[in-house]
Amino acid sequence: MIAALPRLGLGLGLRSVHFDEILAERPAIDWFEAISENFMDSGGRPRAVIREVAEHYPIVLHGVSLSIGSADPLNLDYLARLKALAAEVEPAWISDHLCWTGVLGLNSHDLLPVPLTEESLAHVGGRVRRVQDFLDRPLILENPSSYVRFAQSTMDEPEFLGRLAGETGCGLLLDVNNVFVTCFNAGADPAAYLDAFPCESVVQIHLAGHQHRGTHIIDTHDRPVRPEVWELFRLAWARTGGASTLLEWDGDIPSFADCRAELLKAKDHMTGPAEPAPASVTPESSGAEGISNPVGFLVPRAMDSIEMEEA
Amino acid sequence: MTGDAAPLESVQRWMQDALVFPRRVDRADADRLLAPSPRLSAADGLAIYQRGFLLRIAGCMREQFPGLCHALGAPLFDDFVADYVRDLPPESHTLYDLGRRFAGWLDESRPDRDMAPAQRETWIDFMVDLAGFERLVFNIFDAPGHEGRKFADAATPDANLRLQPGFALGSWRYPVPAYYHSVRRGQAAPLPPAGETFAALVRTDYVTRTIPLTEPHYFFLKAMAEGGTVDNAVEAAARHLAVAPDEIRQTWCAPQGPRARWIEWRFFIEEEPAGKG
Numbered sequence: 001m002i003a004a005l006p007r008l009g010l011g012l013g014l015r016s017v018h019f020d021e022i023l024a025e026r027p028a029i030d031w032f033e034a035i036s037e038n039f040m041d042s043g044g045r046p047r048a049v050i051r052e053v054a055e056h057y058p059i060v061l062h063g064v065s066l067s068i069g070s071a072d073p074l075n076l077d078y079l080a081r082l083k084a085l086a087a088e089v090e091p092a093w094i095s096d097h098l099c100w101t102g103v104l105g106l107n108s109h110d111l112l113p114v115p116l117t118e119e120s121l122a123h124v125g126g127r128v129r130r131v132q133d134f135l136d137r138p139l140i141l142e143n144p145s146s147y148v149r150f151a152q153s154t155m156d157e158p159e160f161l162g163r164l165a166g167e168t169g170c171g172l173l174l175d176v177n178n179v180f181v182t183c184f185n186a187g188a189d190p191a192a193y194l195d196a197f198p199c200e201s202v203v204q205i206h207l208a209g210h211q212h213r214g215t216h217i218i219d220t221h222d223r224p225v226r227p228e229v230w231e232l233f234r235l236a237w238a239r240t241g242g243a244s245t246l247l248e249w250d251g252d253i254p255s256f257a258d259c260r261a262e263l264l265k266a267k268d269h270m271t272g273p274a275e276p277a278p279a280s281v282t283p284e285s286s287g288a289e290g291i292s293n294p295v296g297f298l299v300p301r302a303m304d305s306i307e308m309e310e311a
Numbered sequence: 312m313t314g315d316a317a318p319l320e321s322v323q324r325w326m327q328d329a330l331v332f333p334r335r336v337d338r339a340d341a342d343r344l345l346a347p348s349p350r351l352s353a354a355d356g357l358a359i360y361q362r363g364f365l366l367r368i369a370g371c372m373r374e375q376f377p378g379l380c381h382a383l384g385a386p387l388f389d390d391f392v393a394d395y396v397r398d399l400p401p402e403s404h405t406l407y408d409l410g411r412r413f414a415g416w417l418d419e420s421r422p423d424r425d426m427a428p429a430q431r432e433t434w435i436d437f438m439v440d441l442a443g444f445e446r447l448v449f450n451i452f453d454a455p456g457h458e459g460r461k462f463a464d465a466a467t468p469d470a471n472l473r474l475q476p477g478f479a480l481g482s483w484r485y486p487v488p489a490y491y492h493s494v495r496r497g498q499a500a501p502l503p504p505a506g507e508t509f510a511a512l513v514r515t516d517y518v519t520r521t522i523p524l525t526e527p528h529y530f531f532l533k534a535m536a537e538g539g540t541v542d543n544a545v546e547a548a549a550r551h552l553a554v555a556p557d558e559i560r561q562t563w564c565a566p567q568g569p570r571a572r573w574i575e576w577r578f579f580i581e582e583e584p585a586g587k588g
Contacts, residue, residue: 037405043455044477045517065404071320078404103323106400108330108364109371115322123319148356151346152317185356187349216351216359291366292359303377306448306512306519308492309576 001138002171005093005203008058008244010263015249018256019049027256029263031058033246036094037065040081045305054089060204060246061086062173063096065107068127068141069114070100079134086135092244093203095140095173098124098161110292115150116160121167128168140203142173145181145210145219145292157182162198172198174240175206176232177248181219190232199239207233207266208248211290220290222251224262234269242270251290317344329357330364331400365389368396368409375410376445378491379438382502391417410449414442437502440483444491447479447512448519456514463579465571469541473582477514480536482507482529488521515577522576527552528569531559532578540584 009030014022016038021027032053039050053059065078086094099111114120131139141164143157155163165172174197183190209223225233225247237245247263317325322344329336338354345353369389373380380388398420399412418424418439423431456477463472481488486508493500509529511522524532527548534547545563549556563570573579 041405041407042453044453044514046453048458048517067404071318071323075404100323101404102401103320103327105402106327106331107402107404108327109367109401109406110330110360110363112323112326112360115319117319119319147351147359148353149346149348150322151344152322153346185348185351216355218359289359289362291370292363303374303445303448303452303495305452305517306492306495306521308488308521309523 001169002140002201002203005138005171006058006244007242008060008092010266011058011060011244011246012256012259012263013062013246013248013250014050014053014059015253016046017253018259019045021256023049023052026056027260029057029260031060031092031244031246033060033062033248034089034091036061036063036082036085036096039089040078040085050085050089054091059089059091060244061089061091061094063094064111065101065109066096066131067099067101067107068096068131068139069098069112069120069124070103071123072103072105074127074130076134079131083135086137093140093171094135094137095142095171095204097142097144098157098164099144111144113144113146113148113150116153116155116157117150118154121155121160121163125164125167128164128170132168132170138169138171140171140173142175142206143178143182145175145178147185147216147292149186156193156196158193158196158198162196162201165198165201170201171203172201173204173206174199174202174236174243175208176236177206177208177210177225177229178219179232180226180229181210181217184217190228191235194232194235194239197239199236202236202240202243205233205236205240205243205245206248207245207263208250213289218290219292220251221248222290225265230265230269233266237266237270326357326360330361331397333361365393365396368392368401371406371409372413375449376413376442378445378487378494379441381494381500382438382441382490394420407449407453410442410446414439414446417442433505434502436505437485437487440485441487441490444481444483444487447481448491448521451477451479451512451514451519454514456517457577457580458514458516461581462515462577463574463581465574467574467579467581469570470584471581472535472541472579474532474535474578475513475580477519478536478578479512480510480524480529480532481512482509484508488523492521511578513576513578520576527559531563531569 011031012029014032014034034050039046097111102108128139179190179193183193207225208221209225211218211220245266249259341353341357347353369392372392395416421435457475486503486506488510490500490503509524511524513520530551531544531548534544545556545559548559562568
């Protein structure tokens, strides 16, 4: 199933600050990734925008609240809304994260890590199969950025994802920035992570920037891609045979042209020899700690679209 | 809780509690359940999630309540949000839902709640009203509307006039719509004196307009918002003002009366009355 999915080229996250420019100028970009939750409940402008964008560009739906790893029951209302949106915009695929967002009916709005155990693998595998049956398409799951590891974990993330993909037929979204963030925080080697990753199941690659705090790294998506991450991309691009690649920029979002220029740097890393890795990775930020997996961009500029008439 | 093969559900309940109620975390539990890395201890790693939870929610709430954030100042607003999410943690998959219970929570948790109304702090009334107004604005932004379809016009018979779906009404103890718009224009906005205020919010072409209303107009439109026809609304307004319905009807149809203005502002769509067709 996932082998039949298209190679879309280089895409950007669809963000509300760029809506007007995209609709007015239809800039040259291969495809857009839309955050599912930003559009699935919308009866207003976001829904109209995604419908129009989907008429002119390939679209992928990328979710943050499926909570595939949660111990709670699957949210069937959520899935029904997602399926209805998919029927409208006909995405090339639907993706989410290997994570959970809440239990007991609550939602932390964060992408929380799953203990990597046999119990979790069986649990998540069963849920992936049910979601795929419901949506009638393969689900694509992303490796999250993480700041803790569970003591009870019995396998590493590449093994977990490889077995999950093998058992369910789901595809994988390889976020090379998340690889770097997770490995740095865990004191692990990102190249070894990539060596172990089941690249044959990768449908898509994510790129993003992060905030280096010296002791740890926060996955902030608010700045250009770091050289170390570009090097991981070079490896991932070659090993996945050129998987569809997307740049996420979710905080302090610059102009569309600047986002596009950052994305197009990927072309410089698709061929050629490996660049020497930096001797040491230095902190680049001395300001306040950023937010991991920022979601502020999910709240559209609702409060800007209001005027007042005279009585 | 032991760290050895703790069931998934209990691990997740523990971690979620640690995010929502960080002061309850037992450091020993964190050390048992989470493995330290060469760079981050278990507590350090957990603290990143704990800080992120509040920063993320507060950031989204500031977007949804810019007027209230201005009135309180960001630090105090964030303190209110931290208490709010501890009392009422987010339940929905969508961040749009974050502020749904905020105005009600502010009202319920006010320290002078059990005092006589005349003895209560008036600034709290203002905050509650402003939060309610901002929630209304946020809701209408993404509610189903009538864009791309025909609105009623001057020729539409009264019997066929219905409020369009992108429409909402509000009444407040303070002029919170004017305060909100002052803040959005970047003007210095002192807390206004109390004054009963009525307004309609109507969305056309994905832009929402705030339209100040008189009290009779508010009750007229409220009758329509509850599913009534123009005739029902005329009767409701007549009852409210204790005048004859014909007097209301004359005002309604006057050349510059509410009918003409509200049709121009696209309050109405045309619907065949039930039972016809």
